[in-house]
Amino acid sequence: MSKSEAPCCAPLDGPVLSQEEAVELAGVFKALADPVRLRLLNLIASGEGGEACVCDLTTPFDLSAPTISHHLKVLRQAGLIEGERRGTWVYYRVVPDALTRLAGLFALPALA
Amino acid sequence: MSKSEAPCCAPLDGPVLSQEEAVELAGVFKALADPVRLRLLNLIASGEGGEACVCDLTTPFDLSAPTISHHLKVLRQAGLIEGERRGTWVYYRVVPDALTRLAGLFALPALA
DNA sequence: CCGCTGCATAGATGGATGTCAAATTAGATG
DNA sequence: CATCTAATTTGACATCCATCTATGCAGCGG
Numbered sequence: 001m002s003k004s005e006a007p008c009c010a011p012l013d014g015p016v017l018s019q020e021e022a023v024e025l026a027g028v029f030k031a032l033a034d035p036v037r038l039r040l041l042n043l044i045a046s047g048e049g050g051e052a053c054v055c056d057l058t059t060p061f062d063l064s065a066p067t068i069s070h071h072l073k074v075l076r077q078a079g080l081i082e083g084e085r086r087g088t089w090v091y092y093r094v095v096p097d098a099l100t101r102l103a104g105l106f107a108l109p110a111l112a
Numbered sequence: 113m114s115k116s117e118a119p120c121c122a123p124l125d126g127p128v129l130s131q132e133e134a135v136e137l138a139g140v141f142k143a144l145a146d147p148v149r150l151r152l153l154n155l156i157a158s159g160e161g162g163e164a165c166v167c168d169l170t171t172p173f174d175l176s177a178p179t180i181s182h183h184l185k186v187l188r189q190a191g192l193i194e195g196e197r198r199g200t201w202v203y204y205r206v207v208p209d210a211l212t213r214l215a216g217l218f219a220l221p222a223l224a
Numbered sequence: 225c226c227g228c229t230g231c232a233t234a235g236a237t238g239g240a241t242g243t244c245a246a247a248t249t250a251g252a253t254g
Numbered sequence: 255c256a257t258c259t260a261a262t263t264t265g266a267c268a269t270c271c272a273t274c275t276a277t278g279c280a281g282c283g284g
Contacts, residue, residue, distance in 0.1 A: 058231095065232090070233095073233095088229075088231095090230080090232095
């Protein structure tokens with residue numbers, strides 16, 4: 001999926017969101033709309049050096065390995081994380097820009 | 113309203129997210145994981161006085177009124193908006209705390 | 225070369241979700 | 255009271271999604 005250059009930081013109460021932008025954004029939130037994926041993201045973000053080995057991401061959940069792999073794929077395709085193979089193991093880390101963009105979305109300037 | 117006093121601002125790379133917290137948060141993101149609901153939220157947030165009449169929220173979409181009503185209900189149940197009836201029409205506005213909480217989630221202190 | 229382990233992919237299935245048409249509630253007005 | 259409009263609720267249906275088992279692929283060690 002194209003990484004379609006996100007408009008960086010359009011706030012939610014700013015200019016009206018276009019249909020396309022809404023679809024693209026909804027895709028990101030769909031990736032976040034699952035307890036397992038949220039915890040995965042949390043584990044990765046809070047991991048040593050901002051990364052985590054897949055081998056450590058399977059045990060905390062009462063789920064099969066393929067299921068975890070599936071969730072990681074969803075997060076990856078949403079542009080929230082990226083993975084890298086180092087020898088036997090695969091490591092994932094968060095994509096800072098993706099999270100920063102979301103933070104900007106919820107900034108409410110008009111709320112004095 | 114269950115209300116469940118959100119832990120305000122736990123950042124994503126902070127302490128490990130509990131199962132319960134993850135489920136609750138995922139519920140909020142599920143509400144955001146739809147283009148129509150994102151545009152609705154955007155329209156409401158950018159409306160005059162930070163609110164919008166339902167009568168103005170139906171026309172921008174090529175959807176039936178019940179469908180819009182359904183989406184508004186989802187956003188309301190997620191604690192993202194709240195509605196009020198004034199005479200003939202119903203007006204919705206965003207819940208600032210809900211958005212602020214999300215903004216805090218994506219703040220990445222460790223990413224200097 | 226062979227087997228073992230870590231991770232991903234493929235296919236199948238039960239449950240959740242977006243949508244609509246029809247019926248219902250609430251306010252306003254004649 | 256009768257009726258019109260605004261908005262929600264209900265019920266049905268098609269689609270999507272999380273999960274599993276089984277299979278495939280890549281490194282590592284004997």
